[in-house]
Every structure is written in C-alpha cells, then in structure tokens.
Amino acid sequence: MRPVRLDAILADDIRAAKAEMPRAFGRPWPARAAFGLGLAAAVVGLVALHVVYGLTPERLLSPDPRAWLLFVHFFDWSGFLTWEHRDILRSLGDTVAMAFIGTTLASLIALPLAFLAARNVLPAFVVRFMTRRTFDVARGVDQVIWALMFISVVGLGPLAGILAIIVSDSGTLGKLFSEAIENTERGPVEGVRSVGASPVAVQRYGLLPEVLPVFVSQALYFFESNTRSATVLGLVGAGGIGFELIARWQVMRFDEVAYVIVLILITVSLIDTISGAIRRRLIGGRQEADAAAQAA
Amino acid sequence: MLVLEGVSRRFGDKSAVSDVDLRIEPGSFVGVVGPSGAGKSTLLRMINRLVEPTAGNIRFEDRDTTRLSGSALRDWRAQCAMIFQQFNLVSRLDVLTNVIAGRLNHMPLWRSLTKSFTDAERTMALRALHRLGIAEVALKRADALSGGQQQRVAIARALMQEPRIILADEPIASLDPHNAKVVMDALRDINRRDGILVMCNLHTLDTARTYCDRIIGMANGRVVFDGAPAEFVGGVIEQIYGADGARIDERMTSTSLGVGGAGQPAPMPA
DSSP states (O other): OOOOOOGOOOOOHHHHHHHOOOOGGGOOOHHHHHHHHHHHHHHHHHHHHHHTTTTHHHHHHHHOHHHHHEEEEEEETGGGSSSSSHHHHHHHHHHHHHHHHHHHHHHHHHHHHHHHHHHTTTTOOOHHHHHHHHHHHHHHSSHHHHHHHHHHOOOSSSSHHHHHHHHHHHHHHHHHHHHHHSSSHHHHHHHHHTTTTTHHHIIIIIIIHHHHHHHHHHHHHHHHHHHHHHHHHHTTTTSSSSHHHHHHHTTTTHHHHHHHHHHHHHHHHHHHHHHHHHHHHHHHHHHHHHHHHHOO | EEEEEEEEEEEEEEEEEEEEEEEEEOOOOEEEEEEETTTTHHHHHHTTTTSSSSSEEEEEETEEGGGOOHHHHHHHHEEEEEEETTTOOOTBBBBBHHHHHTTTTTHHHHHHTTTTHHHHHHHHHHHHHHHHOOOTTSSSGGGGSSSSHHHHHEEEHHHTTSSSSSESSTTTTTHHHHHHHHHHHHHHHHHHHOEEEEEEEEHHHHHEEESSSSSEEEEEEEEEEEOOOOGGGGGHHHHHHHHGGOOOOOOHHHHSSSSSSTEEEEEEOO
C-alpha cells in the first residue's frame, strides 16, 4: 500500500496515473486552446462594443458642464422650509399603499394558482400548461405598459397603478411560488398521503408548511420592490410619488427632486428592516431546530 | 498526545458539554458513545474548532489549539480531518475535485480559485481513491454516488489533508450494514497503517467494541465512562443510556453483519 502523501508522489507515479485515467488530468490541449480562443474573442467583442457605444474613458472623464450644475443643485437645500412637504409626504404614502395593496392581492391570487402550476402537485399537463401561460402573459407585459392600459380604462390615479401591480406581480409571484413548490422534498407529502388524507389536505399539511416561509419572504421582497417601482408608475400618471418627482424635474426644482429621492430611499430601507424582522420571526422555528441539532 | 482540560460548551442556557477532561494517546482508535444530545458531536466539533469551546482548553502536542486564529487555526483544521454523518461533499462537483478539496489548506489561493491543481495533487487524489477502492468513480459527480461511496470519498478527502487526527461524527449512521463495515474497516486500516488517531462518534455499541481500543461514554454533556471495550458491559451501559439502557438488546439495534454470534455477548435484559 503506497502512502497518501504529496511528497511520496514521484514522476513515475504521475506518468502511471496519467496512463490509467487521462481525463483526471484536465482537458486535452486542443480543448484548452479552443476555450482560450473563445475567451479572447469574447474580450475583443466586449471592448469593441464599448467603443461603439461611446463607453470610453475619454468620454466619461470629460462630462458636460451642466452635469456639475445639476449635481450642485441636488445638494442645495436652502429652500427646505418652503417646499410642499404635505403633498410630497401624502404622495409617498399613496405609493406605499399602492405597493402594499397590489402586492397583497397579487400574492393571494398567485398562491392557489401556483399549486396548479407545480408539476409535483398537479401531474395533469393541460391545466399546468394553461396556468403557466397565463403567468407568462401577466408578467411578459411590463408593469408600466399595464399601467398605461389601466389608465385608459380607469383614468389617471393610484387605482391604475394598483391594478398594474396586481396583474404583473401575480404572474411573477405565481412563477416563483410554483418553482418553490417544485423544489420541496417529497418526504413530507408522502408521509401525509400515507395516512389517507385527501389531496387538498395533503397539500395543506405536507407542502404548505414547507413553502410558506419562502412565499412570505418573496412577497415581502416584492412589497419593497414595488414601492420602488410604484415611483415609475407615478411617472406615467398612475399616482404616487413618481408624479411629484417628474413634475419637479420638469420645472428644474432639482433640490426637491433630491429630497424626494432621499425620502424614497428612507422608506425602502424602513420596509427592508421591517420585512427582515418578520422574515426572521417566521423562519425562527428552523433556527431553533438548527441550534438543537448543533447541541446534539 | 491530545489533551482536553475542563472543556465546556453552552448554547444559550443549555449546557451541551460540561467540564470534559481527556488524554488521548497518539495512534489510538477512540469511540465516543452516548444517547442523542449527550454532546458527542459538540465535543468532536470543538476539537476541530467548528464549534468554539466556552471554557477549557484543548492541547495537541503541547500546543493550545483553543487559542489559535487565522491561518494557524486553518493549519490546525487541516491536521485534524473531519468526517460527517451526511458526508458533506459538494454534490455538484466531481469526486476528484471533492477529494482535492482536502488540499485547499496547502495550496495558494490563486490555484484554488482557478482550480489549477498540479499533476502530483491529481495523482495523490487518485491514489487516495484507489486506497478506498473507488478510483473508478473519480470523474462522476458526487451526488451520483451511493451513500457508502460518498462516505469513502469523504475519507479520501480527509486523507488528502495528511492529517494527524481523523474526527468521525457518526460516519456510519446513514449507511447500510455492508457499507458501514466497509467504512469502519477503512478507518481502522488508516488508523493501523498510518498511525493516525481516529476519534469516532458511534451509535452502535457492538461497532464500538469491535473497532475501538478505548470507549468513552457520554451522558448529559459529561464523560461517565472511559475504559477498554471489555469493560463496556451491563451496568455501564445502564449508566450511559439511563435505566432503559440495560434493556437494549443489541441484536435489535445493531447494524453490523454477524452480531449475536462471534463471541460478542449482548447484555442480558435486566
């Protein structure tokens, strides 16, 4: 028995091992050369694209003088007391409310549909196919496009924004939820089925407890993300802080624009903190189990 | 010599290991037994420092391993290899890469990040796999292997570390009797031929008697038995596993092939 020590490996040993299992010593040189050439071609292509689209150091280091002016305006907050704080804050509240209502309803719609779209829940191909394609349509059209459509149906204002969030996010959440369901272990489902539970009860007890923390975590992230994107919905007229932002930008009130942006950042990080706390509490049970396993 | 002095570990207000003193001879094969939750895993993990002791110190050849940090700690980890119940291989990597991962402490960072392994390292990995009788799976993905093969890959990874100690945390608890024997035989072979100290948590008492030359019994985080396999009978088992322990008929719980015969008396029901 030869010892497993690096200093006991001699040139003869390497030769013998190479003869026995050549593929353990990496790809042969033509494959490596092809890989290297491919990599080089990609680098050349990347650099060429930079030049085509003007992303050159020369261009980036000599900005338009107006950029500097804009930058200075951003940070001059001397008129702070004269700004329309009440309007701005109310619109910010509208935005958070739009995101909250939209995400909640989208999650509630996506939840049952996700089970219909999951392979391990519903082997019937037709229903799964139809559900998936519905999800595709809902999220394949961008939220802003949905907002424009709903504005022409229900008019300008937050309702159009909420409807846009519901439609596009029930598609996205449905896809994510159904994938989470497909990633679960089969064991618990089998266990509940073995006691003679009905198919719906099997999903309720064998699957839902496994996936619920994932669902909640994704829904919370979407709430945060929608608070940001509801800003964009406002830009096209679907209510909220985005409208205040674009109105001030058009009249070059850049100091207030910066103020609005700072408020959005604060709101989003507040939501992030709160949803983090909720998530920790929800998956807390698992952490306790891990600690117990560590102690064992 | 591996010396543990007053080693304790608390998780919150729960004490997992309390005040353990042990002196372990180099080259020995030590079995640690005890009920689930007795602190066996925590004890083993504290030696490798995957778990930090809250009190006490662990010395190996007069060096206090509990004080180590940074690269000195990583060097110590390389010296005491760890084998896990669930194998803990990287399932998406091939077997050869998993085995060479045992050398990560020995190679410069740029080589590990670019997977630039030397021919000598590859040959060494193949030799380790040969020794465990599974060289033919070198290019398969780790998750394509059976449990017994995966555990042998894990042992090959441990051998690549050129360790002084192998810590095995219930290495056969997920394996069928045949594979359990193959894995335990491999550990014994490494212990005998290479003189590597093996410390092994076990659930099956007959396995502990068959393979170990010293058995440590734990209950509630404390060492309650420490002696030769021949002394590990009757009343001692009751002490470790509680009053019901004496009623355990090992023929029912054993996973080894051929228990009940072979001159190993199962403890009589009380």
